[in-house]
Amino acid sequence: MKLPVLPSILLVISTAHAFQYSELVQYVDSHQEEYVEALREWVAIESDSSNVLKRPDLHRMMETTAQKLRQMGGTVELVDIGEQELPGGIMLTLPKVVTARFGNDPSKHTVCVYGHVDIQPAKLEDGWATDPYNLTDINGNLYGRGASDNKAPVLAWIHAVEAYQALNMELPVNVKFVIEGMEETGSNGLDTMIMTQKDTFFSDVDYIIISDCGWLSRQPALTYGTRGNCYFLAEVEGPKQDLHSGAYGGTVIEPMTDLIGILDTLISPNGKILIPGIREAVAPLSDEEWKMYQDIQFDIDNYKKKIGVSQLMYSNKVDLLAHMWRYPTVSIHGIEGAFSDPGTKTVIPSKVTAKFSIRQVPNMDPAMVKRQVSDYLHSVFAKRKSPNKLKVTMVIGAKPWLADPQHPLYEAGKTAVKRVFGMDPDLIREGATIPIARMFQDVTGKGIIMLPIGAFDDGPHSQNEKMSQFVSTTHLSLFHKDFQIKPYKLMNVPIY
Numbered sequence: 001m002k003l004p005v006l007p008s009i010l011l012v013i014s015t016a017h018a019f020q021y022s023e024l025v026q027y028v029d030s031h032q033e034e035y036v037e038a039l040r041e042w043v044a045i046e047s048d049s050s051n052v053l054k055r056p057d058l059h060r061m062m063e064t065t066a067q068k069l070r071q072m073g074g075t076v077e078l079v080d081i082g083e084q085e086l087p088g089g090i091m092l093t094l095p096k097v098v099t100a101r102f103g104n105d106p107s108k109h110t111v112c113v114y115g116h117v118d119i120q121p122a123k124l125e126d127g128w129a130t131d132p133y134n135l136t137d138i139n140g141n142l143y144g145r146g147a148s149d150n151k152a153p154v155l156a157w158i159h160a161v162e163a164y165q166a167l168n169m170e171l172p173v174n175v176k177f178v179i180e181g182m183e184e185t186g187s188n189g190l191d192t193m194i195m196t197q198k199d200t201f202f203s204d205v206d207y208i209i210i211s212d213c214g215w216l217s218r219q220p221a222l223t224y225g226t227r228g229n230c231y232f233l234a235e236v237e238g239p240k241q242d243l244h245s246g247a248y249g250g251t252v253i254e255p256m257t258d259l260i261g262i263l264d265t266l267i268s269p270n271g272k273i274l275i276p277g278i279r280e281a282v283a284p285l286s287d288e289e290w291k292m293y294q295d296i297q298f299d300i301d302n303y304k305k306k307i308g309v310s311q312l313m314y315s316n317k318v319d320l321l322a323h324m325w326r327y328p329t330v331s332i333h334g335i336e337g338a339f340s341d342p343g344t345k346t347v348i349p350s351k352v353t354a355k356f357s358i359r360q361v362p363n364m365d366p367a368m369v370k371r372q373v374s375d376y377l378h379s380v381f382a383k384r385k386s387p388n389k390l391k392v393t394m395v396i397g398a399k400p401w402l403a404d405p406q407h408p409l410y411e412a413g414k415t416a417v418k419r420v421f422g423m424d425p426d427l428i429r430e431g432a433t434i435p436i437a438r439m440f441q442d443v444t445g446k447g448i449i450m451l452p453i454g455a456f457d458d459g460p461h462s463q464n465e466k467m468s469q470f471v472s473t474t475h476l477s478l479f480h481k482d483f484q485i486k487p488y489k490l491m492n493v494p495i496y
């Protein structure tokens with residue numbers, strides 16, 4: 001007979017007997033160095049999914065992940081998910097998705113852990129204090145690109161299974177893994193794989209666990225929503241080649257001027273999205289949500305200090321949390337073709353491509369956003385009466401995801417966090433996107449719970465990303481009462 005969902009949701013805490021639990025903790029404590037070494041090996045692989053030149057590294061990352069799971073005796077597959085089309089029509093092989101299974105006992109529940117091992121780009125010269133691909137321990141913090149997002153959390157779940165195996169303890173649930181290599185660019189190809197394997201790999205899955213997010217503060221958290229993301233390219237093309245600005249400036253209508261002009265119409269200085277229809281689609285903030293946000297601990301001064309700003313868009317907590325999690329926003333990321341090297345080149349670029357994204361929320365829809373943005377930018381551009389050509393493309397259209405924080409999965413999560421940390425978790429949302437979350441839910445019909453493992457100050461996507469000492473210290477102070485233990489312990493499932 002299957003255990004009821006509530007106590008069986010979490011691998012360790014909710015089902016392990018006290019003696020088993022302390023054995024697991026001891027095992028984890030005494031294997032810290034191995035865990036850090038495993039993370040070091042993974043961080044050393046530049047598995048940047050956005051850089052086509054790094055694709056061989058990404059393939060190697062998927063193979064390394066599969067190999068680790070194979071060595072543990074899992075039933076592992078590297079699933080071919082086809083190719084992606086690059087601008088210009090070039091086809092590039094997508095990294096295979098790693099699936100694995102441990103245990104196949106029909107009397108047990110089956111949890112599926114989803115994670116990703118691709119990373120955002122990082123270069124030392126971006127302002128990193130250490131080599132981003134050489135995991136570096138500074139005062140107990142482990143610095144490296146992808147350390148927090150999402151390599152260490154993925155390893156944490158793998159090591160949890162491995163701890164059970166090493167101790168000859170029976171896993172309380174069957175465990176499956178789905179680990180992909182394209183999350184940072186919108187999970188290309190994974191949607192098709194999920195649809196194809198809905199009635200096979202996913203058929204016996206009871207629920208899905210994702211640890212690809214972070215706490216909000218020093219308070220443990222459970223995440224019940226993520227924003228979606230629509231990512232756009234806006235290309236303005238003019239003269240057939242770059243021109244000398246002294247020789248041609250003043251006679252030519254410059255693509256960059258057109259582009260900056262239209263970009264400036266996307267959002268007002270006080271954060272109001274100016275694209276017609278976007279704000280109207282957003283589900284209104286309910287009184288209940290307002291009250292939940294009001295009760296969440298969030299230190300605005302600390303938040304400002306962490307990112308080094310003196311002023312934010314809003315000054316009160318509820319507005320800030322609401323605009324971080326459940327209202328859309330526009331961010332402009334960069335302009336391809338623009339001169340950005342050091343020095344004073346005086347060129348007029350002939351073709352420039354802006355990259356911007358709109359984080360979206362319920363009840364927005366990517367297909368609608370695509371039309372709204374394209375129509376709006378073309379109408380703004382038309383008013384400029386420019387001879388240049390504008391092309392707008394949406395390259396990522398990931399939907400937002402929202403769960404019911406009162407669902408039994410979340411009740412189980414609350415119980416587990418309370419048992420480990422001795423306090424109730426904050427119920428939070430995530431401003432970032434886990435592109436596949438909504439698709440998982442819609443296609444498989446399975447419940448999802450997000451158990452954040454990252455700390456509030458891990459700095460994913462930024463310079464000096466790390467697995468933070470702070471979380472471990474909290475963890476240790478609340479759980480192990482032993483400040484000597486390395487922070488990587490946090491990433492080992494006994495905390496849940």
Ligand SMILES: C[C@H](N)C(=O)N[C@@H](Cc1c[nH]cn1)C(=O)O
Nearest residue numbers: 149183184185186212229432433
């Ligand atoms: C939350 C997760 N760790 C993450 O950072 N996801 C990325 C995914 C994405 C969205 N658009 C393109 N990639 C993110 O939110 O930026």
